[in-house]
Amino acid sequence: xxxxxxxxxxxxxxxAAPSLAAQAGxxxxxxxxxxxxxxxxxxxxxxxxxxAPLPANADAQTVLAAYREPLAALKxxxxxxxxxxxxVQAGHPDQETLxxxxxxxxxxxDFEVRFxxxxxxxFYLHVGETVFALLCEQGDLVSVPANTSHWFDMGETPxxxxxxxxxxxxxxAAEFSGDPLPASFPSLEGYxxxxxxxxx
Numbered sequence: 001x002x003x004x005x006x007x008x009x010x011x012x013x014x015x016a017a018p019s020l021a022a023q024a025g026x027x028x029x030x031x032x033x034x035x036x037x038x039x040x041x042x043x044x045x046x047x048x049x050x051x052a053p054l055p056a057n058a059d060a061q062t063v064l065a066a067y068r069e070p071l072a073a074l075k076x077x078x079x080x081x082x083x084x085x086x087x088v089q090a091g092h093p094d095q096e097t098l099x100x101x102x103x104x105x106x107x108x109x110d111f112e113v114r115f116x117x118x119x120x121x122x123f124y125l126h127v128g129e130t131v132f133a134l135l136c137e138q139g140d141l142v143s144v145p146a147n148t149s150h151w152f153d154m155g156e157t158p159x160x161x162x163x164x165x166x167x168x169x170x171x172x173a174a175e176f177s178g179d180p181l182p183a184s185f186p187s188l189e190g191y192x193x194x195x196x197x198x199x200x
Contacts, residue, residue, distance in 0.1 A: 003027065003135040003195050010129055038134070041127060044143035045134075048115060054098060060085035063117055069161065070141075080165045084113060085117070090157040102152040106146040106174040108144075110167050115141040119160025122153045122188040128179065135165070137190060149177060155188035163192050 005027045020059045028034055031047065050066040064071065071083065088095055116119075116136050123142060124147040125132040128150050136142055144150055154160060154185060186194060 001029060002031060002034060002137050002140055003029055003132045003133075004037060007044040007131040007133065008129065008187070009126060009131045029199075034134075038132075038142075041125065041132065042145040042148070043125070043134075044113075044141070046141045047139045048141055050117075054117070057087075060107065063161065064115045065113065067117075069164070070077060071110055071165075072198065074165060077169060078111075078165075080113075082166045083140065084164050085161065086160045087118075087161040088154055092158065095154075095158055099154050099158065100182075102154065103182055105149055105151045105177045105179045107149055107177070108115060108174055109146055110173075111146045112144040112150075113141070113142075113165040117161040117163060119158070119163070120188070120192075121155070121160055122191055123150060124152075124182065125186060126179075126199050131181070131185065131192060133185070135195065136187075149179075151182045153188040155192075 005191065011016050027144045028037065035045050048067060048070050051069065052066055055061065058066075064083065074080065075083070088098060090099075114136070118136050118138055120135065121142070123134045123136065125134070125144065185191075
């Protein structure tokens, strides 16, 4: 289940579940409320369903065909120039390099759009003195506005497939801030464990 939480950037949490409870201003599970809160930040958040069941490890062409209609609508709305499918699973030869790159706080001069075909991932958005955490699951689409500071954790044992859309033909390009803040917030695994503990 998708989760959205709000944190102070000046009071970063540790990796322990109790500190997440103490430090998070709110932890939200309701999809409609997550959509509403993110819309106030200029973030688009939707849930999509495949037109047909997808086999495990479906190739890129099959994945894109399963979501042809919503992808076509987004491309028409925003003028996307390129679309690709990225799959990262435990044992991927570049998993640690990719993870560290995405974990560094960065911005794009384009908005970043990700749709989770399989698996999950954790986005952190840094806006002023607030950090917003968004745990995305299979079926979630998120669009981070241009020039919004953020980072992403695929986890220590990644297992996800995402569709990415770009208005730039050269695809993913980032400007890194060098801010050490991301290291103060929980990893994907730590966050998921903390959220699970809070629901008990």
